[in-house]
Amino acid sequence: MNKKTKKFLSYYKPYLGLFMADMFFALLASSISLIYPMIVRYITNEILVKYDISESAPIIMKLLFVMLALAAIEFLSTFFTAYKGHMMGAKMEYDMRNDIFEHFQKLSFSFYDNQKIGQLMTRITNDLFDVTELCHHGPEDIIISSIKFIGAFFILININLPLTLLVFSFIPLMLVFALFMRGRMRRAFKRNREKIADINAQIEDNLSGIRVVKSFANEAVEMSKFKEGNNKFIDSKRNSYLNMGIFHSGLTLFTALINVAVIAGGGLFIAKKIINVGDLLTFLLYVNLLVDPVKKLINFTEQFQNGMSGFSRFYEILEIEPDIVDKPDAISLNEVKGEIEFKNVAFKYNDAKEDVFRNINLKVKAGEYIALVGSSGVGKTTMCSLIPRFYEVSEGLITIDGIDIKDIKLKSLRKNIGIVQQDVYLFAGTVMDNIRYGNANATEEDVIRAAKNANAHDFIMELPEGYYTDIGQRGVKLSGGQKQRLSIARVFLKNPPILIFDEATSSLDNESEKVVQESLEKLAKNRTTFVIAHRLSTIKNAQRIIVLAEDGIKETGTHEELLAKEGVYAGLYRLAYSSQE
Structure with a gap:
């Protein structure tokens, strides 16, 4: 048994009792269905032949009550398998969805750099639904089909062997047909x-960027792209439904041929007095029962293909090992001062040949406010992303208070680092929910205090429902400056000793930038702070400015010292200043 099969079967373990009960009632319901034709045969061959109406009527009434009792048991059994069986499947889907979502949380940025969110969502939703149907219906269909098929075979043998062999001579052909179509x-x-995953990814991409689409009046372009993907989907569906059509029509043909064989063969046997009319009627009833297991086989075939392809995609994700994990002996940080050192650090992406940067040697004192500058693409954001281990260094090491960050538990490391980015992400929900994301245990008073520190309290109170105003998907109801101040309030609430400001004001207008800059400087007080700046005018007050290049740090010093050097920084500053003229 391979690892994938073991993993699939492991989801049954917590619900083994429920699974066994489901199988028992499926077995009971299918067994009862085999009894009805035998009762019909008994009435036809025995009661109606050997007794007159006055004697047969009471016996038939008793058999009627027996059949009603069987119908009641069959009803309860079917209800149990339909309700409890589906609930078992839903619980297994719940467990799988928890597992894959938890695994998504463990995977690093390098995984998401190469993925489409819509496709990942498909693995959690559509794929797992099909897996659930297989988990519930698969074993149930096999049990029901086996009981009906085997039971009918032995019953028919006892009635008439030649006619039974005639009927079952079609079964090998049906199995070959089923295996071929499978x-x-x-x-x-x-x-x-x-194709469904591709469409989901395309929809997610379009709806996330709907404002860009409308701003360029490119609705027709997007519709054209969507139609192209949708046409590919319908083509793939056409192929699958063609195969399903062949499968179902083939079943209908085999069923018709079996009925023709029974009627023709049974007629000849009656003429030769080998069987009677009651036996032929029983045969015809059991032929109909034989069709049901074949239908179950079809359902199982479809469910198996859907379910296992879905589980394979689910398992593919679980098999991806997180490339950034805690060491077995990793420690938690306590009373962090915030002294950070880069020792001969180099970095390159997994699929890249060239380093983004190399030879980074930098020591930052606790509470120091430094700025990182350099040309676009030189790796300023990436360098800061190495501190919370969003990416792993290719060479060298980074320490916090003298401890290698690889020896620190990820949760503890990231708990002590606050990040304010240019592209603010706010979750759907209220202002209160989004600020409290910085500390889930914070009180309402803590949230308001953080908002005041971030210069956000006043505009929040002007919102329709204050802190309980719904801000829409990604904070769409707020301005850029308002969203940025909420993200700063979130970090205030987190209260980390180390801060990273990643071009936090570059997309704001001058008025908003001034308010946000005040909030950032208040937040940075007495904390080790890295500022990645697009506008050099915003970092004049930095205690130290680091000029970064691909082969390491080119220059370091204050704003005035670097201008006096007439080096790389001075050139960047003059270029920025002239562009603002």
């Missing part, structure tokens, strides 16, 4: 799943 359907369903 392979074709598996490939078709896999293509369907891939």
